[in-house]
Amino acid sequence: xxxxxxxxxxxxxxxxxxxxxxxxxxxxxxxxxxxxxxxxxxxxxxxxxxxxxxxxxxxxxxxxxxxxxxxxxxxxxxxxxxxxxxxxxxxxxxxxxxxxxxxxxxxxxxxxxxxxxxxxxxxxxxxxxxxxxxxxxxxxxxxxxxxxxxxxxxxxxxxxxxxxxxxxxxxxxxxxxxxxxxxxxxxxxxxxxxxxxxxxxxxxxxxxxxxxxxxxxxxxxxxxxxxxxxxxxxxxxxxx
Numbered sequence: 001x002x003x004x005x006x007x008x009x010x011x012x013x014x015x016x017x018x019x020x021x022x023x024x025x026x027x028x029x030x031x032x033x034x035x036x037x038x039x040x041x042x043x044x045x046x047x048x049x050x051x052x053x054x055x056x057x058x059x060x061x062x063x064x065x066x067x068x069x070x071x072x073x074x075x076x077x078x079x080x081x082x083x084x085x086x087x088x089x090x091x092x093x094x095x096x097x098x099x100x101x102x103x104x105x106x107x108x109x110x111x112x113x114x115x116x117x118x119x120x121x122x123x124x125x126x127x128x129x130x131x132x133x134x135x136x137x138x139x140x141x142x143x144x145x146x147x148x149x150x151x152x153x154x155x156x157x158x159x160x161x162x163x164x165x166x167x168x169x170x171x172x173x174x175x176x177x178x179x180x181x182x183x184x185x186x187x188x189x190x191x192x193x194x195x196x197x198x199x200x201x202x203x204x205x206x207x208x209x210x211x212x213x214x215x216x217x218x219x220x221x222x223x224x225x226x227x228x229x230x231x232x233x234x235x236x237x238x239x240x
Contacts, residue, residue, distance in 0.1 A: 002178055003138045004166070006159070009121045011144035017135055020127045022147055025120040026208045029150065030070040030092050033114035034106045039063050046153065049103065053209045054095060056103055057150075068106055069150065070096065073209060074119060085112040120149045125198040128190070134182040141166060141185075146193045151203040154196050154232050161237040165189060168240055196232050198225070 005013025046059045055071040142159035169181040202218045
């Protein structure tokens with residue numbers, strides 16, 4: 001039997017492999033979709049706005065539908081925000097009352113059924129250095145392996161890279177050598193996953209209003225380790 005755990009940041013397969021628990025950023029995020037029946041005028045590119053430790057991001061999906069998020073410190077006034085879309089919408093509008101009108105209009109007209117509110121979770125980069133991500137014919141990939149914050153927008157991309165590399169290894173080595181394919185996958189992916197997770201973690205910490213010392217350390221590490229700010233995108237995992 002072969003088990004591939006791609007069951008997210010609450011993975012039972014990760015628990016089976018005794019991976020360390022997922023950690024939580026001191027940040028929460030609202031996500032939603034807004035439909036513009038007559039079309040919108042936004043450029044088809046990612047746009048972000050930051051003010052008072054609140055980050056709003058927006059990216060059009062097509063000419064009428066826009067995906068957006070709002071990242072904020074984990075200070076909750078109303079526990080109903082976890083379940084009630086109308087409370088999520090009201091709190092978000094209140095939070096962004098001094099933002100541009102186009103942002104407020106986007107929140108007002110959003111599809112309430114699309115709204116979600118959650119704490120941002122991640123697997124610590126240092127846990128990825130020593131973690132055992134496979135045992136026999138059991139392995140984890142995607143968020144189950146390397147859950148990360150949305151600050152680089154690379155979580156989904158890294159998960160797709162996992163799928164390509166894992167499928168390629170299994171095709172090349174065959175089902176009679178699944179363990180070898182899994183072990184090779186873990187070795188091949190470790191450095192890439194650690195780098196993206198660390199870069200995401202550092203940016204996430206800067207977004208969470210850290211102390212001056214933590215802020216200095218994060219900025220210093222980013223300068224030393226990630227001089228090419230697009231290095232997380234300039235990566236090729238190879239053909240399937």
